[in-house]
Amino acid sequence: MNSLGTDGGGTAHNAAYNTVSGDAVIVGPVLMAQRIEGLQLPTPPPDVPPSQGPVPSRVFVNRTRELADLRDAALSLAAGPEPGVVLVVGVGGVGKTQLVAQAVRRELHQLFPDGQLHVDLADHRRDGVVDLAAVLGEFLRALKVHKDYVPAGLAERTALFRSVAAGLRLLVKVDDVQHAPEARALVPPRGVLVATGRRVLPSLLMDGAALIDVAPLDETAGTELVRRWHADADEGTAADVVRLCAGHPLALRAALEWLAARPQLTLDDVVRDLTAGRYGTDDDGAGEAMAVAMGTAGETEEGGVGEAVDAVLDSVVAGVAGHTRHLYDLLGVLPGTTATADLLAAAGATRVDEGLGELLSCRLAVLVESPDRPRRYRLHDVVRAHARLRARTLPEERRRAALRLVVDFYADAAAHGDAVVLGDRFRIQPPPDRSLSELAVRGTLFTGRAEALEWLDAERVNFRAVIRVAADEGRYEQVWRLCESLWALYHSRKHLADCEESGRLGIEAAQHEARPDVEVRMRNQVARAAYELGDLDRAESQLDAAVDLLGLVGDPRLSGVVQESRGLIALARGRSEESPGAAYDRAEEARQFFEHALAANRAVPDPHGIVVQSYNVAQALVAGERWADALDVLDEAAGTARAGGDEPMLPRIDLVRAHAFAGLGSLDRAVAAAGAAADAAAALKQFAKLDQALELLAALADRAEDRPLRAACEEKLSALRRTMGLRPPAAPTA
Structure with missing residues (x-):
């Protein structure tokens, strides 16, 4: 059986070479080495470390002990020979992610010069299970690994992540960790993972993880925070707001942002409404459900965190404009975790930009980092739980009508995306x-x-x-x-x-x-x-x-x-x-x-299907060592591809042709075909095919004892793989 491998790429040919058979061309050893050295590789991406994660707030009070504990734990773990884990635990919305963001901005960024990765596992969890392969794929791309080099399976992605990150001092920040294996899979080889969650994970502590417990703000810290936002607030009134919000930062911020947009009202009005229960919890168990969503079941007694946050959110939502309230309810109906203005408009919302602006100003919604064009919005998970509880009270027909519009929007948009990405394929x-x-x-x-x-x-x-x-x-x-x-x-x-x-x-x-x-x-x-x-x-x-x-x-x-x-x-x-x-x-x-x-x-x-299947037939013939038959099929396939403008298939055809020539013992023709494959793959920016062509050329040069060509291929492979984000560069295989 042929031991040189499978599949490949190539297309453009230099007129100075003499065509011998099919698309193979004869070139001298020195000329072929020069040809490989002259291949144009893409410009490497900017050497800027990733810096992912939420931006730290400019207003941040207290948490002196938690910041010190987090700093000390990170310092200790970063100085050790093994990677470490810090587990930051607290109820939903208490400020765990913001605590980490503050610690990074103040000191931790200096410990991790090679970058910071961030993921919220809520975006990757389905039926209680996290798609770790997808998370690692995002990490690899953030570390500048080209998409053509990101493998398919979890084991392969894990191995590549450990290889690429092996020499890097990384801080990996992971939100919404619910199970220890989720955290273990994402620990960098040389660095620290900071995981936030709503409960202690004993097995992580047994592994040596440091624990940081984030409690709601006490009255002193909460009062300071309120007076930072509302400078002329009476200290006693500010303390009342803290008590009514159970010291929960998210509830405090929502209440004060709502007040800031209504200069005719005072902090006393906020206290009066919350004390009176004017916008208190519904009778359908909303407070208990909210507490469960926050991870605080058992705290739903009067004044408990879950009930307090629920009351504040009810108050804030009741005070926004009608179109904004409709938008909030719609966000509670939507499946998924993020929304764009396009989706919300398609689902029936009006004055979308105004409504989103008001939700942002009230801190009910936040902007989400995303590499695509539209701005994306999401509700904080605690707020989203509240919105979904409200959505349950909507008329069933209204809810279902909105969902029908959402499904139709996504069906049409996905069809357009498919057409743009894959062109004129069979559908x-x-x-x-x-x-x-x-x-x-x-x-x-x-x-x-x-x-x-x-x-x-x-x-x-x-x-x-x-x-x-x-x-x-x-x-x-x-x-x-x-x-x-x-x-x-x-x-x-x-x-x-x-x-x-x-x-x-x-x-x-x-x-x-x-x-x-x-x-x-x-x-x-x-x-x-x-x-x-x-x-x-x-x-x-x-x-x-x-x-x-x-x-x-x-x-x-x-x-x-x-x-x-x-x-x-x-x-x-x-x-x-x-x-x-x-x-x-x-x-x-x-x-x-x-x-x-x-x-x-x-x-x-x-x-196109004819070309693809002819190429596949040739691959099978090569695997069966029917070299000459494969070359006949490939010549016909190449002619059909050129006649139909199917240029992307030509590199693949040339690589299989190189294997067929090698199987016949015609190394000069094999080298020429593989060289043509390399030329074409580089021109078409098919970098995975270029990698395969260079690997094959290196193996052929080894068989032909052509040291200059072997050296040229190794050097070009090393440069290509560095450009593609692989650190250290993988060694070419024979």
């Missing part, structure tokens, strides 16, 4: 009725592939929640439409756990609608996610169910995508076979699947 659903500009309050949601992908990724948590809501509401067509469109995100950013979860809901939706064509598509997507995660048995079981449905569908391309997936699994199984005979059998099995897929695409015809 079952028709184009969306609304244009991109119709979905936006102003301008457009995104322009270009990169922006579309960032927007889809920023909405990932919301998409997950919206698909569930659509399924619960019986909006089955919207469920599978969303699932089909989100392949553009799931495949590009390797959110494979999300792909499997949504795909299962898509399968159920297809069955409800008696759409075997959709079910085939959904099962294939779930199978591809399982395949990329390395679970070939689970992938195969999904494909077996899809095959049983193929007789009920009309479009031959659905058969093609299923057979392609079966072929990829057969190739993967062949690579793990120990005996050459079994490996050859797997290669032949894969070839037959790919031939079926090729025939299905020719029947349409689908030019």
Whole structure:
């Protein structure tokens, strides 16, 4: 069997080289080395350490002991030979995250010169389980690892994170930790993890974690805070406000921000309203539910933290403008965790900018950091719990009407994102009725592939929640439409756990609608996610169910995508076979699947599908050591790709061609094809393919005892991997 590897990339050729066979060109050893040395790599990203996390408030009082304890714990752990953990515990909204932000600004940033990473695990938790692979993917990208180098599986991402961060002094800040394994998985190899949560995790303390307990403010500190915000406040009145808010910083801030927007009122008015219970808790257990949401169950007696915060939020919401109150209630109805003005307008809100401004000024909503274009807003988790409790009291039809509008917005927007990211691929659903500009309050949601992908990724948590809501509401067509469109995100950013979860809901939706064509598509997507995660048995079981449905569908391309997936699994199984005979059998099995897929695409015809499946057939032929047959298929595929302008496929074709020439023992042609692959991959910015081409060239140079070429490839690989964010650079393999 060929031991040089699989897959590759290449396309542009220099006219000074003499064409010998197909696209292979003969160049001398020195000239090829110079050609590799001259490859243009992308400009490295700015060498600026990541600095993630909430911005520290300019008004911050007391917490002297907690700040000192946090500083001392971080100093001690940072000085040690092993990474450490600090666990910051307190009720929801008590100021844990702000405490950490203050400590970082004042002193801790000096201890971690290589940067700060931050994640709120609430954004990645579903059914009580955190998607740690997604978190690590975000960390790797923040550490400037190019997306092409972020692997799919959790184990691989964990290993890469530890490798990239091995030489870095990092501070990792993680909010909403509920279980010890969530924290352990994110500890940097050389640095400190600061985790905030609502309860003590004994197993972390047994591991050596330092504990910082953050209690509500006492009367003295709370009074100082109130008088910082309201300088002319009477000390006794300020103390009354602190008592009525149970010393809870979030409640104090909400009450004082509300008052600041109403200069005709005084602090006495706030005390009077809260004392009278004018906007107190409802009779439906809202105070208890709020306490549970805050992690303070058992504190719901009169004056307890949960009830106090609930009363303050009721008071603040009752005092805002009507359109703002409607917006607040709508935020309580929305699935997911963040919202944009575009979404809120689509869901029926009016005067959205004014309402959001008032919610921001009252500190009920906050802006969220996001790499995509629209500004994103979210409610603090304690406030969100309050908003959702209010939403339960809304008329059912009003709530469901808003959810229908939300689902429709996301279904149309995701379809546009899919079209921009993946172009003219085969889709079952028709184009969306609304244009991109119709979905936006102003301008457009995104322009270009990169922006579309960032927007889809920023909405990932919301998409997950919206698909569930659509399924619960019986909006089955919207469920599978969303699932089909989100392949553009799931495949590009390797959110494979999300792909499997949504795909299962898509399968159920297809069955409800008696759409075997959709079910085939959904099962294939779930199978591809399982395949990329390395679970070939689970992938195969999904494909077996899809095959049983193929007789009920009309479009031959659905058969093609299923057979392609079966072929990829057969190739993967062949690579793990120990005996050459079994490996050859797997290669032949894969070839037959790919031939079926090729025939299905020719029947349409689908030019891109024809090129892809021809390329796959050639891969199977190379795996079966049928070198000459593979070259014939590749020549035809390259001609079809050029005729159809399918330039991105040419690098892949050239790399497989290089393997075929190497299998025939024609090293000069193999080197020429791999060199062409490197040229084209660099020109097309296909950096993963460029990496593969350079690895293959290095291996071929080793076989040919061409030291200059080997040295040139190693140097270029090292530079490429540094540019792609890998530290230290991975060594090329032979």
